[in-house]
Amino acid sequence: MRIIVIGGVAAGAKAAAKARRIDASHEIIMYQDEAEMSYSACGMPYVISGVIENERSIIIRTPEEFAKQGIQVWTRHRVVAIDAAKQQLTVKNLNEDTVTSIGYDRLIIATGAAPIVPSVPGITLQGVLTLRSFSDLARFKTTLTELQPRHAVIIGAGYIGLELAETLHSLGIKTTLLEKSLRILPKFDPDMAQLVHDYLLENQVDILLGDGLAQLNGSDGKVSAVQTETGRIIPADLVVVAIGVKPNVNLAQAAGIQLGCTGAIAVDARMATSISGIYAAGDCCETLNRLTGQPTWLPLGDIANLQGRVAGENAAGGDALFPGVLGTAIFKTFKCAVAITGLSEKAAFDAGYNPVSVKMTANDCAGYYPGKQVLTLTLTANRNDGRLLGCQAVGSGKVDKIIDIAATALLGRLTCSELENADFAYAPPFSPVLSPIIVAASLLS
Numbered sequence: 001m002r003i004i005v006i007g008g009v010a011a012g013a014k015a016a017a018k019a020r021r022i023d024a025s026h027e028i029i030m031y032q033d034e035a036e037m038s039y040s041a042c043g044m045p046y047v048i049s050g051v052i053e054n055e056r057s058i059i060i061r062t063p064e065e066f067a068k069q070g071i072q073v074w075t076r077h078r079v080v081a082i083d084a085a086k087q088q089l090t091v092k093n094l095n096e097d098t099v100t101s102i103g104y105d106r107l108i109i110a111t112g113a114a115p116i117v118p119s120v121p122g123i124t125l126q127g128v129l130t131l132r133s134f135s136d137l138a139r140f141k142t143t144l145t146e147l148q149p150r151h152a153v154i155i156g157a158g159y160i161g162l163e164l165a166e167t168l169h170s171l172g173i174k175t176t177l178l179e180k181s182l183r184i185l186p187k188f189d190p191d192m193a194q195l196v197h198d199y200l201l202e203n204q205v206d207i208l209l210g211d212g213l214a215q216l217n218g219s220d221g222k223v224s225a226v227q228t229e230t231g232r233i234i235p236a237d238l239v240v241v242a243i244g245v246k247p248n249v250n251l252a253q254a255a256g257i258q259l260g261c262t263g264a265i266a267v268d269a270r271m272a273t274s275i276s277g278i279y280a281a282g283d284c285c286e287t288l289n290r291l292t293g294q295p296t297w298l299p300l301g302d303i304a305n306l307q308g309r310v311a312g313e314n315a316a317g318g319d320a321l322f323p324g325v326l327g328t329a330i331f332k333t334f335k336c337a338v339a340i341t342g343l344s345e346k347a348a349f350d351a352g353y354n355p356v357s358v359k360m361t362a363n364d365c366a367g368y369y370p371g372k373q374v375l376t377l378t379l380t381a382n383r384n385d386g387r388l389l390g391c392q393a394v395g396s397g398k399v400d401k402i403i404d405i406a407a408t409a410l411l412g413r414l415t416c417s418e419l420e421n422a423d424f425a426y427a428p429p430f431s432p433v434l435s436p437i438i439v440a441a442s443l444l445s
């Protein structure tokens with residue numbers, strides 16, 4: 001059987017590797033339109049800051065390593081059409097500008113997502129960047145060297161914006177975040193988002209809310225200022241556009257594959273699309289929110305890997321299920337970690353729950369132990385039955401630990417009174433005698 005994978009970064013690379021592990025006899029071919037493949041985009045902000053010295057270290061596996069596993073990889077090859085009736089693909093060799101056809105028995109679409117780039121005047125000026133692909137990373141680094149920017153404006157105060165605010169600040173570049181919404185981090189409760197907002201201001205990052213990009217001004221072909229929708233002019237010799245991503249669905253849609261209500265490819269729990277024999281995984285497809293039971297689109301690297309694994313197994317003849325997501329995410333800006341799992345209070349209310357929340361600030365280890373750090377967490381539960389619905393945590397303390405405990409509790413559908421008596425590891429360097437999440441749960445039970 002021949003399995004073809006379209007896209008070779010996170011979901012595609014994982015799907016191909018899993019398919020190979022399930023059955024060594026299948027022919028597996030992966031097409032990737034970029035020159036590089038199987039890289040961690042998540043590591044890019046740290047390459048730009050210099051925390052990661054060698055940019056090639058974010059490449060997880062090379063085509064040669066895939067070849068050793070019996071997976072053929074064709075980089076700089078773009079699949080331009082899927083003929084689902086004939087089970088055939090049209091593939092363009094981007095190096096030689098030639099086109100060929102190839103048949104498949106099973107197909108995995110892992111075409112990912114692309115940055116949203118508004119078509120405003122000046123968008124092509126030198127010094128205007130996005131960050132998504134490996135070539136974006138190279139362009140980012142070259143631009144920093146060539147332009148030696150002093151003032152950056154990041155359009156969009158989302159995950160990339162807040163991670164890059166730290167990166168650019170660490171490079172001595174004065175940074176302004178321009179955010180269209182009236183607050184940053186709309187998936188978080190307003191008071192938790194405000195903590196992050198205040199923290200960024202303390203770190204000399206300027207934030208302009210409720211205003212969007214109107215146009216970019218330039219001189220000598222280089223960007224010189226951002227003009228906002230309300231007419232502000234912000235001088236800038238570097239502009240990063242980070243206003244979100246959209247799923248790459250054109251290829252699938254043209255082949256007659258159904259999209260879901262989020263605009264991404266609709267799949268079932270086996271990652272199967274609406275056309276038999278065709279699977280999808282990663283940022284190009286939607287999934288189920290396990291708390292609301294509704295389709296959701298959560299373009300994250302860990303989800304892409306989990307889904308890729310399931311798509312690869314099923315394409316190879318296995319029978320795996322991806323049960324959906326909780327909405328867990330984490331990022332870091334300066335020394336502050338920011339994380340969420342499950343539903344915010346508003347999302348819980350919108351989903352028909354009767355939510356109640358508690359917010360507390362605590363040390364992340366014994367108060368007397370050197371090096372203790374602080375974190376603030378919000379726990380949200382359903383008032384009717386005490387079931388945990390969500391958790392958000394912000395601070396320099398061990399936010400990741402709190403969020404992963406909460407995510408596990410959500411998976412187990414625990415109530416706050418069950419969580420309140422959880423038997424967690426304790427010694428002074430690791431935790432207060434009662435974990436902050438136990439204390440918060442006790443306040444809700």
Ligand code: FAD
Binds near residue numbers: 077110131133299301
């Ligand atoms: P993609 O990474 O988009 O890969 C799809 C690939 O397929 C692309 O190379 C694309 O060019 C190629 N392709 C598309 N169409 C075709 C075609 N027709 N033929 C051939 N090839 C095609 N997520 C986290 O969970 N945690 C993080 O900390 C995190 N940090 C991030 C930081 C940054 C700066 C960025 C940009 C993203 C970050 N993410 C993070 C998100 C994560 O990188 C993505 O969710 C993940 O890369 C999705 O993988 P994917 O394989 O589905 O899609």
Ligand code: NAD
Binds near residue numbers: 118159181299332
């Ligand atoms: P995002 O969706 O996180 O944030 C985009 C922000 O831009 C939002 O706050 C939005 O309100 C704002 N915006 C939209 N239009 C605007 C406009 N015209 N002017 C000004 N602001 C505008 O998207 P992103 O930061 O571009 O990141 C893309 C994706 O990459 C994320 O969705 C996430 O899935 C992934 N990512 C994840 C991590 C992580 O998990 N640590 C880190 C980086 C990126």
